[in-house]
Every structure is written in C-alpha cells, then in structure tokens.
Amino acid sequence: MIISFVLDGEARTLEVDGGARAVDILRESCGVTAPKEGCGTGECGACTVLVDGVPRLSCLMLAAQLDGRAVITAQGLASDGPHPVQEALADLGGVQCGYCTPGIAVTAAEFLERHPDPTREEIREALSGNLCRCTGYHKIVDAVEDAAKRLGSGCGRDE
Amino acid sequence: MPSVQTIGSRSRRFDAMDKACGRERFASDEYPEGMLWAGALRAGVPHGVIRGMDTARAKAMPGVVAVLTAEDVPGENRQGFIHWDMPVLCGDKVRHAGDAVALVVAETREVLSEALASIILDIESLPVVDGLDAALAPDAPRVHDLETGNILKEATLRKGDACEALTHCAVIVEETFFTPQQAHCFLETENGTARMDEDGTLHMTVSTQAPFRDRFEIGRALGLPPNRLHLTAPYLGGGFGGKDGATVQCLLALAAMHAGGRPVKMWWSREESLLAGYKRHAARMHFRLGAEADGTLTALVCDLDYDTGAYAHLGVEIMALGLEHASGPYRVEHLEANGRCVYTNNPVAGAFRGFGVAQVCFAFEGVMDRLAAKLDMDPLELRAKNALRPGDRNGVGVGMISSTGMKECLAGLRGHPFWQSRDQWVREAPPLTRRGVGIAAVHNGMGYGRGLADSAVAKVRLTEEGRFRVYNSVSDMGQGNSPTFVQMACEILQQDESLMELVQPDTERSHPSGSSSAGRTTYTYGNALIKACEAMRDKLLHRAAMVLMVDDASVLELVPGAVRHAVTGQELPLAALVGMLHPDDRFCIGEAMMPVTQDVPEGGEAFRLGFPHLIFPYAAHLARVEVDELTGNVSVSDYVAFTDGGRVLNPQNFEQQVQGAVAQGLGYALWEDCFAEGGRLLTTDLSNYVIPGAGDLPDIESHAVETEEQSGPFGMKGIGEVGMNGPLPAVASALLRMGLPMTRAPFTPERILAAFDGDNS
Numbered sequence: 037m038i039i040s041f042v043l044d045g046e047a048r049t050l051e052v053d054g055g056a057r058a059v060d061i062l063r064e065s066c067g068v069t070a071p072k073e074g075c076g077t078g079e080c081g082a083c084t085v086l087v088d089g090v091p092r093l094s095c096l097m098l099a100a101q102l103d104g105r106a107v108i109t110a111q112g113l114a115s116d117g118p119h120p121v122q123e124a125l126a127d128l129g130g131v132q133c134g135y136c137t138p139g140i141a142v143t144a145a146e147f148l149e150r151h152p153d154p155t156r157e158e159i160r161e162a163l164s165g166n167l168c169r170c171t172g173y174h175k176i177v178d179a180v181e182d183a184a185k186r187l188g189s190g191c192g193r194d195e
Numbered sequence: 196m197p198s199v200q201t202i203g204s205r206s207r208r209f210d211a212m213d214k215a216c217g218r219e220r221f222a223s224d225e226y227p228e229g230m231l232w233a234g235a236l237r238a239g240v241p242h243g244v245i246r247g248m249d250t251a252r253a254k255a256m257p258g259v260v261a262v263l264t265a266e267d268v269p270g271e272n273r274q275g276f277i278h279w280d281m282p283v284l285c286g287d288k289v290r291h292a293g294d295a296v297a298l299v300v301a302e303t304r305e306v307l308s309e310a311l312a313s314i315i316l317d318i319e320s321l322p323v324v325d326g327l328d329a330a331l332a333p334d335a336p337r338v339h340d341l342e343t344g345n346i347l348k349e350a351t352l353r354k355g356d357a358c359e360a361l362t363h364c365a366v367i368v369e370e371t372f373f374t375p376q377q378a379h380c381f382l383e384t385e386n387g388t389a390r391m392d393e394d395g396t397l398h399m400t401v402s403t404q405a406p407f408r409d410r411f412e413i414g415r416a417l418g419l420p421p422n423r424l425h426l427t428a429p430y431l432g433g434g435f436g437g438k439d440g441a442t443v444q445c446l447l448a449l450a451a452m453h454a455g456g457r458p459v460k461m462w463w464s465r466e467e468s469l470l471a472g473y474k475r476h477a478a479r480m481h482f483r484l485g486a487e488a489d490g491t492l493t494a495l496v497c498d499l500d501y502d503t504g505a506y507a508h509l510g511v512e513i514m515a516l517g518l519e520h521a522s523g524p525y526r527v528e529h530l531e532a533n534g535r536c537v538y539t540n541n542p543v544a545g546a547f548r549g550f551g552v553a554q555v556c557f558a559f560e561g562v563m564d565r566l567a568a569k570l571d572m573d574p575l576e577l578r579a580k581n582a583l584r585p586g587d588r589n590g591v592g593v594g595m596i597s598s599t600g601m602k603e604c605l606a607g608l609r610g611h612p613f614w615q616s617r618d619q620w621v622r623e624a625p626p627l628t629r630r631g632v633g634i635a636a637v638h639n640g641m642g643y644g645r646g647l648a649d650s651a652v653a654k655v656r657l658t659e660e661g662r663f664r665v666y667n668s669v670s671d672m673g674q675g676n677s678p679t680f681v682q683m684a685c686e687i688l689q690q691d692e693s694l695m696e697l698v699q700p701d702t703e704r705s706h707p708s709g710s711s712s713a714g715r716t717t718y719t720y721g722n723a724l725i726k727a728c729e730a731m732r733d734k735l736l737h738r739a740a741m742v743l744m745v746d747d748a749s750v751l752e753l754v755p756g757a758v759r760h761a762v763t764g765q766e767l768p769l770a771a772l773v774g775m776l777h778p779d780d781r782f783c784i785g786e787a788m789m790p791v792t793q794d795v796p797e798g799g800e801a802f803r804l805g806f807p808h809l810i811f812p813y814a815a816h817l818a819r820v821e822v823d824e825l826t827g828n829v830s831v832s833d834y835v836a837f838t839d840g841g842r843v844l845n846p847q848n849f850e851q852q853v854q855g856a857v858a859q860g861l862g863y864a865l866w867e868d869c870f871a872e873g874g875r876l877l878t879t880d881l882s883n884y885v886i887p888g889a890g891d892l893p894d895i896e897s898h899a900v901e902t903e904e905q906s907g908p909f910g911m912k913g914i915g916e917v918g919m920n921g922p923l924p925a926v927a928s929a930l931l932r933m934g935l936p937m938t939r940a941p942f943t944p945e946r947i948l949a950a951f952d953g954d955n956s
C-alpha cells in the first residue's frame with residue numbers, strides 16, 4: 037500500500053508492505069534512525085516517536101497506521117536547534133550510551149507540555165515506559181526538571 | 196561551557212548533544228545499500244546430539260542467498276579468546292538452547308525468518324545438566340568431554356593457614372550464599388554489518404567492546420588472516436561486558452563470505468539476545484570467617500562455584516577475580532579460597548561489570564554483617580577497623596602500594612545524616628512496613644591484572660583546518676571514556692572543545708589498544724593520550740618557534756586555535772602552522788601499559804592470565820530499605836555511595852558511572868534473574884526479565900573520595916565496575932537488620948515472604 041505522512045516536518049509518500057512495522061519504515065526506508073529498537077515488544081520505549089503529538093511505540097505500530105499522520109522523532113524535535121529537554125539531558129548528564137535518549141527526549145518533551153511544573157515523582161512516572169540501562173535515571177530526572185524550568189522561563193529554544 | 200574544558204571541571208560530555216538529538220549513529224543504524232540480512236537458527240534444545248538437518252526447503256526459497264552449517268565453516272570453528280571451546284555453528288553436539296546450528300543469508304528479514312523456520316532440525320536430546328549440583332554429581336553427564344568431568348578449572352589460593360587459624364578464633368560465622376545469572380540488557384542488542392570486498396578484506400561495523408582483539412577471534416574461528424579484517428566500532432548502545440568477545444562477529448563474517456560481495460546485517464532480537472548472549476555467572480559461595488573477640492579478622496575459608504554455562508568464555512578469569520576479592524577490602528591474615536568453574540547446559544556466562552566480584556561481595560559482606568551481629572559491634576566500625584590501608588597486604592598478599600581509600604569511604608558514610616539518623620528512621624516506619632539501613636564496603640581490581648599486557652596506543656592529529664583529532668581506539672559503550680579523552684586533550688593542548696574531533700575505534704585508522712573493559716579504558720588509553728598530546732604540544736611549539744623566529748620554545752604557549760608568544764602576544768594560527776607541516780608530521784602517538792604487581796600469592800600460578808591486580812577503586816554504600824510486610828515487596832528509599840576512584844576528572848561523568856552501576860546493582864539485588872528450568876530459559880524478554888525502570892529506583896547520591904593514584908592519568912582510577920558491587924550486599928545488610936537473613940538473590944517478594952516464615956533457602 038501507499039502511505040503519506042509528515043516526518044519531522046517533511047512530507048513523505050512511500051510504498052510499504054501492509055505488515056511492515058512503523059519503526060522499520062522510519063529507520064530503513066526513511067533513513068531516520070533516531071527511533072531505536074531495544075525490544076520490539078513494547079517494553080523499553082527506545083522506539084518512541086510522537087504521532088500527531090502523542091508518544092507512541094513505533095515497534096508496535098504498523099507502517100499503515102502512519103498514513104495521514106504527523107510523526108516527530110528526536111531528530112525532528114531538534115530541527116530548530118535542540119529542544120530544551122535535549123539541551124538539559126546533554127548538559128546535566130542524562131546521556132550515557134545514548135541509545136535510550138531519543139525515546140526519552142520525545143516522551144519528556146510531550147510530558148512537559150502537559151505538565152509544565154512536574155515533581156520528581158511525576159517525572160519518574162512519566163518515564164516509567166522508557167528503560168535506560170546506563171544512567172540509573174537520576175540525571176535524566178534532573179534534566180527533565182531542569183527542562184521544565186528552561187521552558188517555563190522562556191529561555192529555551194529560540195523560535 | 197568554559198572555553199577550555201579543564202580536568203576536574205563538571206562539563207557536558209562531548210558526545211551528549213548528538214546523542215540527545217538522535218543524530219549519533221550506532222552500529223545498528225547502518226543499513227548499507229544493497230544489504231542482505233543474516234540470522235542464526237538456534238538449537239532450542241539445551242543438550243543434544245545433532246542427528247541431521249534438512250535445509251533443502253530453505254535453500255530453495257526465493258530470496259535466500261545462503262544456508263550455511265558447520266561444514267561451511269572454514270578455520271577452527273571455535274570462538275573464545277582465551278579458551279576457544281565455542282563453535283561458530285554446532286555440527287555434532289549442542290550444549291545450550293541458544294547454540295547456533297545454521298546460518299541463513301537472505302534478501303529481506305521476512306524471507307530470513309521463513310527460511311529459518313523451514314529448516315528441519317533433528318536433535319536427539321541428552322540428559323540436561325541444569326545447574327551446579329547436577330554438574331558436580333558423580334555420574335553427571337558431561338557437557339564437554341573433559342577428564343575433570345564438568346569442572347573447567349579448579350584452583351585454590353592460600354595465604355597462611357586459614358583452616359588452622361579458624362580453630363583459634365574467638366568467633367566464627369558461616370553461611371552459604373547464592374547469586375543468579377544476570378543479563379546485561381544493554382538497550383542496543385548485539386549487531387553489526389559486514390562486507391567482503393574484491394580483494395578479500397572483510398569490513399565490519401560492530402557493536403563491540405574489543406574491535407582490535409575481535410580480529411584475532413574471528414580470524415582464528417574462520418581461518419582468516421587478522422590483517423584482512425577491518426573493524427569499526429561506533430559508540431555502543433551499552434555493553435557492560437556483554438559485548439566483550441564475539442557475539443555476532445563470527446556469524447556475520449561467515450555470512451559476508453557467502454554474500455557475493457554484498458553487505459550483510461545481523462541484529463539479534465531481544466529474545467535472541469537473552470537466549471544466546473553472555474550472562475553474569477550464577478554462583479554458590481560458602482564462607483567461614485573467623486575473628487578475634489575485638490573484631491579483628493583472622494581467617495577466611497571459602498568455596499566458590501561459578502556456573503559458566505555451556506562454554507568457558509572468560510569463566511576461569513572471572514572465577515580468579517572472585518577468589519582474589521573473596522576477603523573483601525579488608526586485612527585478613529589467613530585465607531584459603533577454593534574455586535571451581537563449572538560447565539552446565541545453561542546460557543553461556545561471561546564478562547559483566549563487576550567481573551566475578553559482584554558475586555563474592557554479597558557473601559563477604561554477608562558474613563561481615565553476621566560477625567558484627569554476633570560480636571554486637573557496629574557494622575560500620577567493624578568494617579572500618581579491618582579496612583585495608585596503604586601499605587597493608589590484601590587478602591591474597593598483594594601490597595597496597597597504589598591509592599587505597601577504603602577507610603575514607605567508610606568515614607564518609609559514618610558522617611552521613613542517613614547513617615547518623617538510622618535508628619530514628621527505622622523507628623518511624625509506617626505500619627506494616629519494616630525498615631532497615633544497610634551498608635557495604637567493596638572494591639574491584641582494575642585492569643587485566645598480571646600476565647596479560649594491558650596496553651593502549653593513542654593518536655592525535657592536527658588536521659588541515661588546524662583542529663585536533665583524537666583517534667580513540669578503545670570502544671565507548673556509554674561510560675564516557677571518549678569524551679574524557681577530549682577533555683584530556685583540551686587540557687594539555689589548551690584548546691576549546693569546538694576545535695576537537697573524535698574518531699571512534701577503527702582498526703585501520705587508530706592503533707591497537709585493549710578492550711573496553713576491566714575499568715582500564717580511560718586509565719590506559721588516557722595515559723597513552725597524555726603522552727601523545729604532550730608530544731604534539733612540544734612539536735607545535737618547536738615548529739612555531741621556527742616560524743616566529745625565536746630560539747626558545749619555552750616562551751611559546753598553545754592557546755585556543757593558535758600558538759602564542761607569551762611576551763609579545765603575537766599569535767600564529769594553527770591553521771597557518773599546519774600548512775608548514777608535512778602530512779606525515781601532523782600526528783603524534785603515545786603508548787602506555789598498566790603496571791602490575793610482582794606479588795604472586797600461593798596458588799596464583801593456576802591463573803596464567805589476569806591475576807592478581809595492583810590497583811583497586813573502593814566504595815562504601817548505604818541503602819535505606821523498606822519491606823512491605825503484606826506483600827514482601829522490597830523498596831530502596833534512599834541510596835548513598837562514597838567512591839574512591841582516584842582523582843575525579845569530570846564530576847558529571849563520575850556520578851553517571853556510579854549511579855548507573857548502582858542501578859544495575861539494585862536490579863541484581865531485587866529483580867534480575869535469568870530463570871532457566873531444565874536448561875530452558877523462561878525469562879525470554881523484557882516483560883519477564885525485569886530491569887529497573889525510572890519508578891523503581893531512588894535518587895542515588897554520589898560522593899567522591901579523591902585519593903591520588905600516582906600511576907593514573909591526572910591521578911584517576913577506573914570506577915566503571917566498583918559501583919556494581921555495593922547494592923546487593925548493602926540491601927542484604929539492611930534486610931538482615933530487619934530480621935531477614937537473605938542468602939539468595941534476587942530478593943523477590945516470594946523469597947521475602949518465605950523469610951518472614953523463617954525460610955531462607
């Protein structure tokens with residue numbers, strides 16, 4: 037089948053197999069490798085992307101489900117320069133191997149839109165679907181807290 | 196950001212922003228043009244004889260490029276880099292369910308999985324050796340045909356006469372402890388791509404901790420000359436030891452040899468990774484510790500059995516570290532440590548952060564806590580009283596002539612509010628909740644140890660544009676060695692980070708250095724890099740002296756982007772200076788080797804490689820733990836770590852290492868267990884093999900105890916491993932103080948509830 041969607045702000049039309057997974061289409065056919073695969077079964081969150089603004093696990097979606105949607109990956113999140121949450125993750129040490137980070141960045145960015153002033157507990161809960169094997173989460177939580185401040189004070193991204 | 200990142204400053208990692216923005220390319224992000232997919236058929240049976248294999252249907256499928264079996268493997272068909280006992284493809288016998296028996300190369304992933312499913316495998320099952328008891332039984336079936344039965348290696352380390360000394364002790368404690376197999380669960384599973392070019396050179400990009408050594412392992416297994424193997428190792432999406440040694444390498448190389456020059460990709464699924472990837476050794480540890488009435492440790496006798504699974508991998512070396520660290524970071528006059536490394540039909544065990552030491556810390560700290568209770572002593576004071584000091588000899592007799600900050604770490608805990616207020620915190624437990632505060636003192640030898648040259652060769656280049664390029668040659672699996680290399684180069688060359696470039700390991704561009712492992716990565720390559728950068732600085736100052744027409748280079752200094760005359764302020768841009776240098780003259784190389792101890796304990800001859808160690812990082816950990824009396828659920832409310840890693844080069848990176856290791860250690864303590872029954876793994880994916888998520892862990896407080904390690908780059912020691920060793924004993928220590936003397940990890944609710952009923956088995 038043929039699907040059309042907007043990927044990180046760019047319109048794409050491509051022919052896909054009905055059974056193809058969204059994560060593979062994004063990575064292989066579109067060359068956008070920010071969504072990572074860590075499990076393929078919805079446990080790790082590394083493949084998270086925003087579909088029409090909502091965090092979705094691209095390993096559990098069919099490519100067909102992207103038709104007509106707008107998809108934002110961590111790469112797209114940084115298209116006008118790093119998003120404040122990406123800045124904060126980098127500045128505060130929330131990044132080690134970095135394999136979980138693109139998924140965490142999009143999850144956290146969307147969460148902060150809904151919860152501009154979260155507690156650490158709320159941040160931990162929001163990230164509970166994103167596994168990270170390197171950091172122990174402490175600095176990731178620090179970073180999301182800090183990004184909330186950056187966003188709130190308007191000193192984040194230059195628009 | 197400061198303009199020149201100085202050593203000791205908290206600064207953002209050089210690699211962080213690209214990773215945060217999803218721009219960094221890992222090995223798994225490579226999809227070369229015209230690529231094929233390779234995949235292995237796994238035995239599915241833990242122990243058996245291969246009677247036959249019908250690959251006809253797979254071979255006939257459109258889109259299948261090759262179906263390979265053991266007969267197609269040239270060379271020795273054996274993997275492993277110290278003990279090569281693991282076939283690339285099994286031909287006659289399978290020894291664990293994850294053994295690879297056939298390899299398929301296909302146009303697409305769909306065809307690949309269909310072809311793999313169509314292979315008919317006829318395996319006659321053999322009785323399964325499902326654990327230590329089964330393996331050590333007198334009439335046990337043999338996993339390998341060894342004269343020693345299933346014992347791969349047996350060894351005893353001795354200092355003094357521990358059995359004799361025990362008979363004179365005022366007090367003796369005794370216990371047996373068990374630890375599970377733990378999976379690394381790096382988020383990026385094992386993968387790589389490979390292509391064989393026309394002249395027979397095999398190019399590979401692999402998620403690997405040891406690109407240089409891989410060439411020898413692949414070469415030997417497949418009969419290829421190592422210099423025809425070209426490996427690149429981009430940033431890894433985690434490693435922790437699980438990518439130290441061939442994972443996809445040999446299979447992938449074999450696939451590429453049958454792909455007609457096309458690139459091939461292999462990427463294990465999470466299920467395949469759990470089934471076929473390496474694990475931390477499960478261990479059984481029986482300890483007898485004796486002390487004088489005032490708590491002075493006198494003698495330790497212990498028996499350690501490590502389940503190495505179906506193949507040796509690094510089992511012997513891992514057991515050696517277990518024996519070496521069995522008496523903890525303490526002075527113990529008499530030691531007898533007996534070890535056996537045992538084959539079973541369980542998944543293959545191998546290197547994992549805390550390499551054999553994470554296991555014994557549970558046992559050693561467990562008996563220390565029992566001793567403290569028996570003597571009615573404060574557990575922290577008992578530890579402090581016996582803690583190794585500079586000049587002491589450790590458990591196996593090695594003189595502590597390197598930096599030794601164990602006492603200082605414990606002193607940090609002693610003064611910490613969580614320790615000071617421990618009784619009050621316990622008293623204030625909510626209803627139906629038990630509370631305990633536990634501590635642990637741990638250490639972890641650094642580097643390969645004696646007998647195995649631990650060396651690195653660093654290269655730094657001045658580019659055409661007048662920038663500096665560091666050629667890293669030890670993989671960065673996330674621990675942050677390579678950004679630290681940039682920081683070191685910035686400091687010595689006095690450059691801004693923006694003038695730095697960093698190349699990840701590439702066997703054609705960088706120079707041979709050891710693996711990313713053993714806490715030696717930053718230390719060894721760092722020492723080499725310091726020399727390379729100092730040589731570069733001196734070279735540039737001398738060349739600039741000619742241009743600036745001064746006869747004394749000491750009046751010149753490097754400043755960001757230029758050489759500057761300190762007196763006149765005149766500057767010569769590096770971009771201009773580079774034009775005067777011959778291309779061959781634009782790089783500098785430095786090399787370093789880690790020092791080793793000359794003290795070899797009795798029994799140590801059994802370990803030719805990697806034993807004993809000279810330099811140790813130390814740590815003291817504290818956990819505030821709560822147990823729900825109704826559900827048996829254990830939660831850690833607060834965690835504190837004091838770590839002696841020598842000088843801290845970047846506090847941010849230091850804390851990352853500690854916090855990440857503690858998280859992995861808490862997973863080990865509370866949840867993680869590769870549960871196999873009859874050799875069949877039941878924890879097959881991340882829904883039933885549980886690693887901690889953000890909601891499961893507390894904030895982790897990290898404090899540095901900065902000793903100065905004279906031999907280390909800028910005084911540092913490697914802390915990648917030591918943090919892993921504290922959480923299990925610290926949590927166990929808290930549980931013991933609540934009346935739950937746990938001896939088997941992980942501390943699942945079922946085990947806790949059983950312990951409430953007095954059952955600790």
Ligand code: FES
Pocket residue numbers: 072073074075076077078079080081082083084093094095096
């Ligand atoms: S890869 Fe999608 S959740 Fe793990």
Ligand code: FES
Pocket residue numbers: 130131132133134135136137167168169170171382432433673
């Ligand atoms: S940084 Fe490695 S998995 Fe999160």
